[in-house]
Amino acid sequence: MAQTNRRTSRRSIYLKLRQMVLTLELPPGAALSENELAASLGVSRTPVRESLILLAQDGLVQIFPKIGSFVSRVDPAQVADAQFLREAVELASLDALPSELDASVVAELRDNLGRQQRARLSLEEFFELDEAFHQGLMRLGGHGNVWTTVAAAKGHLDRARRLGLHENVSPAVFADQHQEIFDAVVSGDLALARTAMRTHLRAVFSDIERIRTHSPELFATGTSSVPVRRNVVVWE
Numbered sequence: 001m002a003q004t005n006r007r008t009s010r011r012s013i014y015l016k017l018r019q020m021v022l023t024l025e026l027p028p029g030a031a032l033s034e035n036e037l038a039a040s041l042g043v044s045r046t047p048v049r050e051s052l053i054l055l056a057q058d059g060l061v062q063i064f065p066k067i068g069s070f071v072s073r074v075d076p077a078q079v080a081d082a083q084f085l086r087e088a089v090e091l092a093s094l095d096a097l098p099s100e101l102d103a104s105v106v107a108e109l110r111d112n113l114g115r116q117q118r119a120r121l122s123l124e125e126f127f128e129l130d131e132a133f134h135q136g137l138m139r140l141g142g143h144g145n146v147w148t149t150v151a152a153a154k155g156h157l158d159r160a161r162r163l164g165l166h167e168n169v170s171p172a173v174f175a176d177q178h179q180e181i182f183d184a185v186v187s188g189d190l191a192l193a194r195t196a197m198r199t200h201l202r203a204v205f206s207d208i209e210r211i212r213t214h215s216p217e218l219f220a221t222g223t224s225s226v227p228v229r230r231n232v233v234v235w236e
Contacts (some may be wrong), residue, residue: 006202009043009047010047010050010051010054010079013043013047013048013050013051014040014047014050014051014054014055015053016041017037017048017052017055018058018060018155021055021060021061021071021155022060022155022159022160022162023124023162024159024162024166025175026071026217027071028071028072028074028159028217028219029068029070029071029073029218030071031068031069031070031227032052032061032068032069032070032071034048034052034069035051036217043081052069053161055140056069058116058155059072059075059078059155059156060072060155060156064226064227067226067227068227070227072156072220073217073218073219073220074156074159074163074208074217074218074219075116075156075219075220076159076167076208076220077220078155078156078157079157079160079204079205079208080158080205082154082155082156082157083154083157083201083204083205085150085153085154086153086157087151087197087198087201087202089138089143089146089150090134090138090197090201091194091197091198092135092141092143093137093138093140093141093142093143093146094137094141094185094190094193094194094197095141095190095194095199096141096142096143097140097141097185097190098140098141098142101185101186102139102140103133103179105136105139105140106140106186108136109133109136109137109140109182110182112129112132112133112136113133113179113182113230115129116129116130116133116175116178117172117175121171123162123165123166124144126165126171126174126175127161127162127165130171130178131151131169131176133182134147134176135147137181137182137185140185147148147159149195157204160204160208161204161205161207163207163208163211163218164203164204164207164208164211167207167210167211174200177199177200177203178180178200180192180196180197181193181197181200184196
């Protein structure tokens with residue numbers, strides 16, 4: 001029983017820390033203190049240390065011996081890889097749409113789109129609706145269960161998307177793109193749906209280039225940079 005509780009604790013701490021990284025509560029490049037994280041989460045250092053190792057395996061944390069642990073900076077190459085996977089899967093799912101769409105899923109998507117247009121919607125609320133919308137489209141194509149695999153592979157992509165959302169005054173432009181995709185799907189215009197989806201998903205690349213011009217420290221470079229200790233830890 002004790003071993004089971006330990007695994008459960010490590011899993012819950014891992015998921016909590018992963019969410020803090022993905023939502024930018026722990027921003028790219030941030031130094032991570034096991035003591036501070038343990039205190040804030042009300043646990044011992046052990047599950048925090050174990051969780052950081054798991055996050056390092058996910059590519060979301062970097063651990064440097066004798067220097068410390070850090071949130072990985074957003075890696076444009078990993079963003080591109082995750083984007084390639086996501087685009088391939090979502091376009092394939094559109095190709096698999098049946099001639100008669102599931103009315104209940106269509107109703108869910110229509111309701112989702114309505115909620116995306118609400119005033120004073122927080123960025124995290126919009127992000128959740130965005131994820132549910134895309135998963136719903138995959139359910140229409142009969143591939144909803146594949147979303148779990150896609151979601152697990154897009155940690156760097158999701159951080160880049162959130163950075164893009166923070167850069168925009170309003171997420172309305174993305175909501176409008178969702179509406180265009182949905183309208184094309186329900187009208188049976190697969191060519192338009194594919195074009196609109198591809199344009200929508202690739203917007204993240206423009207966001208990265210725009211953000212990198214004023215906040216390059218958020219992004220990994222092509223070289224294997226290592227933080228160094230001065231009075232504070234800085235990235236070279």
